[in-house]
Amino acid sequence: MSTLTGTTALVTGASSGIGEATARALAAAGATVVLAARRGDRLRKLAEAIGGVVAEGDLGDEAGAQAAVTAAVRATGRLDVVVNSAGLLLLGPVDGAPTDEWHRMVRVGLMGTAFVTRAALPHLMRAAADGPRRVADVVTVSSVGGRIATPNTAVYNAVKFGVNGFSEALRQEVARRHVRVCVVEPGFVATELASHSRPEVLQALAGDFDPGEPLRPEDVAETIVHVVTRPRHVAIGEVLLRPTEQLQ
Numbered sequence: 001m002s003t004l005t006g007t008t009a010l011v012t013g014a015s016s017g018i019g020e021a022t023a024r025a026l027a028a029a030g031a032t033v034v035l036a037a038r039r040g041d042r043l044r045k046l047a048e049a050i051g052g053v054v055a056e057g058d059l060g061d062e063a064g065a066q067a068a069v070t071a072a073v074r075a076t077g078r079l080d081v082v083v084n085s086a087g088l089l090l091l092g093p094v095d096g097a098p099t100d101e102w103h104r105m106v107r108v109g110l111m112g113t114a115f116v117t118r119a120a121l122p123h124l125m126r127a128a129a130d131g132p133r134r135v136a137d138v139v140t141v142s143s144v145g146g147r148i149a150t151p152n153t154a155v156y157n158a159v160k161f162g163v164n165g166f167s168e169a170l171r172q173e174v175a176r177r178h179v180r181v182c183v184v185e186p187g188f189v190a191t192e193l194a195s196h197s198r199p200e201v202l203q204a205l206a207g208d209f210d211p212g213e214p215l216r217p218e219d220v221a222e223t224i225v226h227v228v229t230r231p232r233h234v235a236i237g238e239v240l241l242r243p244t245e246q247l248q
Contacts, residue, residue: 003229005030006132008079010072012059012116013086014052015042017191018141021217022083024050025225031081034072036116059086060107065115069123079123080131081228084113084140087159091152102155109159113140114166121174128178135178137228140167141220142183144240148248160185164238171237180235182227187242190214212245 009026013019015037027033027050035043040056047054055071057064072079087109090101117138124136145153146160164183171181188211219241227236 003029003133004081007081007127008032008034008072008076009081009083009228010034010036010055010068010079010116010120011083011085012036012068012112013084013141014046015039017085018186018189018217018220019083019085020046021221022085022224023052025218025221026081026083026228027052029225029229032076034068034075036068036071037086059112059116060104062115065112066119068116069119072120073123078127078131079120079136080127080133081137082116082120082124082139083224084116084138084163086112087141089153089156091156093152094154097155105155105159109156110162110166113163117166117170121179124179125174125177133232135180135232137180137182138167138170139182139184139224139227141224142167142185144185144187144242144246144248146183146185147240150248168237171235175235178232180228180230180237182236183238184220184223184227185238185240186215186220187211187246188214189220190216211243214243215241 009031011019011023014023014035023033023035033052034055035047035052036055037043043054053075055068057067059065088105128136140163142163143160145157146164149157167181167183223239
């Protein structure tokens with residue numbers, strides 16, 4: 001029996017990349033997985049493949065975040081694991097930056113994480129008190145950029161530093177309730193994320209960064225499953241993982 005059998009996991013940003021890979025990995029480990037993101041067509045395709053539940057919506061909106069959590073609890077009557085994987089990476093210098101990009105990154109990556117976590121906490125504490133594992137988990141996908149600031153990622157850095165601070169404060173608030181809180185901080189991962197930046201920015205930055213062979217989304221997903229399947233008395237609070245050749 002998997003340690004996740006009989007549990008429910010909510011994964012945000014599940015329509016691609018790390019979120020999608022994590023949803024697949026949690027389902028393979030026995031969890032019922034609720035898939036949250038804006039791109040419903042992709043979520044429905046993934047749900048068919050893994051037997052998941054779709055919660056389409058805008059997670060950067062407080063009502064949308066609450067709706068995703070409500071959908072997860074309605075599906076199975078419980079919520080044991082939350083993986084906050086929704087986020088944006090929009091590169092470029094501060095000078096002349098379009099501030100709508102900043103608003104989007106903060107709204108989804110920081111406030112969306114906070115909104116989803118807040119909505120989920122009562123259900124997670126209930127699962128920790130009377131669930132099959134007697135523990136619950138919040139895992140947030142942060143970044144090396146939450147530890148090290150670099151040029152052309154200033155607001156992304158601010159979001160990820162903020163996520164790390166939010167997570168540590170939350171950990172101290174709920175540790176005695178057996179809700180474990182972890183941040184996973186990947187280096188460069190081969191996803192569509194970086195390609196969302198403006199074409200002129202991508203052209204200007206081409207060749208500036210060579211991490212060698214990048215991480216795969218599945219590498220991060222495997223790490224997340226490891227975190228949430230530890231024994232009840234073991235809490236992993238932070239995991240930093242980089243491609244072997246990445247220097248920063």
